[in-house]
Amino acid sequence: MILRGLLETDSFVGGILNAMPLPVFVVDDDMGIIAYNQSASQLLGSDPETVIRRRTGELLHCVHSYETQEGCGRAPLCRDCILRNAVGECLREGKAIRRKALMEVAPKSAPARTIDLFVTAAPFKYQAGGYALLVLQDVTELVELRSIVPICSYCKKIRNDAQYWDSVELYIKTHIDVQFSHGICPECFEKVRLDRPEKDP
Structure with a gap:
C-alpha cells in the first residue's frame, strides 16, 4: 500500500506511468497488483478497491483463473503462464524479461478469445520489497495482419x-x-x- 500511495502522491512518478500508452502494472511475486497506470485502468476498471492485491490473471479474465476456486496461479496450467514466469524470472535474476505470449481470456460478458501479447517484466526494489513492473502490449491485430x-x-x-x-x-x-x-x-x-x-x- 505504501507503493500505491507513493504513485498517487508523487506527481512525477505517477505522471510518467500514466503517460505510457500501454497497460503497466506494479506486481508482487504472486502477480498481486500493487499499482497500475491509466491505460491499465481501461482493462481493470478505475476503482482501486476492486483491483489492488488481486492477481493479474483474475482481473484480465485468464481462462485458467476460473479452473480452481483459488484463482490465478493455482491451476495446473498456471505453471506454464508466460506472465507469471516472466515476473518470477525478472525477480530472481534481477533483469528485464521480454516474451511473446498467447493468453486465452474469457470475460463474463463476452466469448473466450486468444490474444497475442508482448510481455515485459522489469524488477525494482522499493523500501524492503521487491516488485516487478509488468507491461502488456496487445499485438493481436499485427499478428493477424502478418498472417495475410x-x-x-x-x-x-x-x-x-x-x-x-x-x-x-x-x-x-x-x-x-x-x-x-x-x-x-x-x-x-x-x-x-x-x-x-x-x-x-
Missing part, C-alpha cells in the same frame, strides 16, 4: 516482406522451414497423360 499472405492471382507467387515475389515452395520453406518433395495429384496426372501422345510399342 499476398499471392498473385495469376502465377500464384507470394510477395515476401522485402516486396519480392517468391514461389510458394520458397516462401513456405523460408517462413516455416519445411522441405518439399514433389508428386502429382490424380487430376494433374490425367491432364498430363491426356496431353502426351501415346507411344507405339
Whole structure:
C-alpha cells in the first residue's frame, strides 16, 4: 500500500506511468497488483478497491483463473503462464524479461478469445520489497495482419516482406522451414497423360 500511495502522491512518478500508452502494472511475486497506470485502468476498471492485491490473471479474465476456486496461479496450467514466469524470472535474476505470449481470456460478458501479447517484466526494489513492473502490449491485430499472405492471382507467387515475389515452395520453406518433395495429384496426372501422345510399342 505504501507503493500505491507513493504513485498517487508523487506527481512525477505517477505522471510518467500514466503517460505510457500501454497497460503497466506494479506486481508482487504472486502477480498481486500493487499499482497500475491509466491505460491499465481501461482493462481493470478505475476503482482501486476492486483491483489492488488481486492477481493479474483474475482481473484480465485468464481462462485458467476460473479452473480452481483459488484463482490465478493455482491451476495446473498456471505453471506454464508466460506472465507469471516472466515476473518470477525478472525477480530472481534481477533483469528485464521480454516474451511473446498467447493468453486465452474469457470475460463474463463476452466469448473466450486468444490474444497475442508482448510481455515485459522489469524488477525494482522499493523500501524492503521487491516488485516487478509488468507491461502488456496487445499485438493481436499485427499478428493477424502478418498472417495475410499476398499471392498473385495469376502465377500464384507470394510477395515476401522485402516486396519480392517468391514461389510458394520458397516462401513456405523460408517462413516455416519445411522441405518439399514433389508428386502429382490424380487430376494433374490425367491432364498430363491426356496431353502426351501415346507411344507405339
